[in-house]
Amino acid sequence: MADSRNRKRKKTSQAAEIWKRLQKNRMAMAGLCTLIVILLLSLFGPLLSPYDYAAQNFTDRLMFPCASHLFGTDNFGRDILTRILVGGRYTLFITFVCITSAAIMGSALGLLAAFYPKMDNIIMRLVDILMGIPTMLMCVSIVAALGSNMKNMMIALAVTQSPEFARIMRAQVLTIKDREFMEAASSIGCSNGRIIFRHIIPNALAPIIVQYTLGAVSVILMSASLSFVGMGVQPPTPEWGLMISAGRDYLRDYWHIAIIPGLAIVVTAFALNMLGDGLRDALDPRLKQ
């Protein structure tokens, strides 16, 4: 009887355990649900909207939120709600691509540094240098060198986010490297590739996943900031930071043009932060205060 119970318990995978713990965290679940709603709205919302995000309508310009335009219209008479929904696609796309690239690049560098001691010094000094330049200025320098557009902004964001992943991965691998199962794997003749992909990466993923969500918040805020100062997405693309920038001149009389797109950024980043905090607690319950 006891044996069968034990067997049942063993069958529960680590991922299922983490999911169970995450489900118990109401803040994290609220964050996850909000993110799913934002994703669905960004994907399908513009299809349901009666307005085109780029169509200018000068008879309806600068309208405050009303029944026909729930979030009002901007200085070109464009529906702000539709533009926010389309902007969500850009923001989520930029965030996903940048943070995934940064996670892959950074983790690979961290893994190489920890696994091959000869490369450690070179890689980690490069990481130190990259971290020595403040993120905003590094992004500005890269965009200045490559040109102000969305693609170059994404390259800049991916490059600036990767050192953090490299540091975390290196620290994780260094602690895993000395464990008995690693010794066992190499003693039975596992190749380096197998050791890395089958034993190291799965055991080092937890903090990387947490950094992934928290780094995604940085990317959202940084991409909005770069677009705000004209170094990211260019008009007339409805990126949220750019929409705030465009509404700045009308803040005195038509506050909704700048303030409402900002709320979209806040809600998305807030949801990601809640999920990130919850994931951190679920992946390492000892950290939970």
Place this chain on the structure above:
Amino acid sequence: MLHGGNPVQHKLYMEIEEGKQVLRYIAKRILMMLPILFGITVIVFTLMYITPGDPAYAILGENATPEQVMEIHKEYGLDDPYLIRLGRYFAGVLQGDFGTSYKTGRPVFTEIMDRYPNTLKLALLSTLLGVVIGVAAGIIAAVKQYSIFDRVGTIISLFGVSAPSFWVAMVLVLLFSVKLKILPATGTYGPQYWILPVFTLGLQASTSIMRMTRSSMLEVIRQDYIRTSRAKGQSEWKTIMHHAFKNAQVPIVTIIGIRICGFLAGAVLVETVFAIPGLGKYIIDSVNFKDYPVVQGGVLWIGLNCIVINLLVDIVYCFIDPRIKSMYSNKKKAAAVGTGGASNG
């Protein structure tokens, strides 16, 4: 063995020895700064070097004649190979010469120094406000864990780290300048002009400092010596401030260092909204004008500032935690401590 013959002299001897170790460690950290500074210089210079377009046209305008362009190339050494230009730039930087602005023709360092005080003032005042609010709120949230204050504080702090600074700045302008008309929105003509910018960044800093203070305090509050302090009848205030807070300061100092660096570099957004003539805004304007010596110099100067702040954070560690100080006597342990500086947000 007692040094000096008696315990007092021995203690003094040990303290001097410990001081020497700390000084040696600081000297080592300063030496370690140099390769990082060199690396930053190379990266920033290379990025500006690969930038498409001829700087001569940025100086002379699009209607420049080929002769004029050639003259500028000769004057600025723009035809020289990459390594020679890098070497020349690096030699200049070591002597405090960051180049000449294409736009104004003035030395970049002078241009930086004209604007740097505004950025530094904004960063330091904001951090000070953030520390006052954040540390106090963090301690209360930790001491009264799961109370209404803790829950509301946690949500507000989460909001603070989720809101872009330029948006918060615009909300504050809308409230206090447009609606209530009690504070000026733009410019730097007097102390009242600094209230909104400092509040914008200060509130943001306070949220991250509060989060760090809370989690750091919660970790300490559960230690046995806190229970002992309470058991022997020590007042709650003394227990929290003398025993708990004192031991929770290292992560708080780290986050303060990160915030100052972040503000020096990221204040550009708030400087733009409040029209403050700071260094960040100047760098962005210079990118638009293709005034690359200014971009190079500005980024390098802020990078240098951040390295120095990281060094100061490391030094402060050993004053607030004697355990870290004692680690310096062991070289291997000291190296491990050295990796814990503030990174730049």
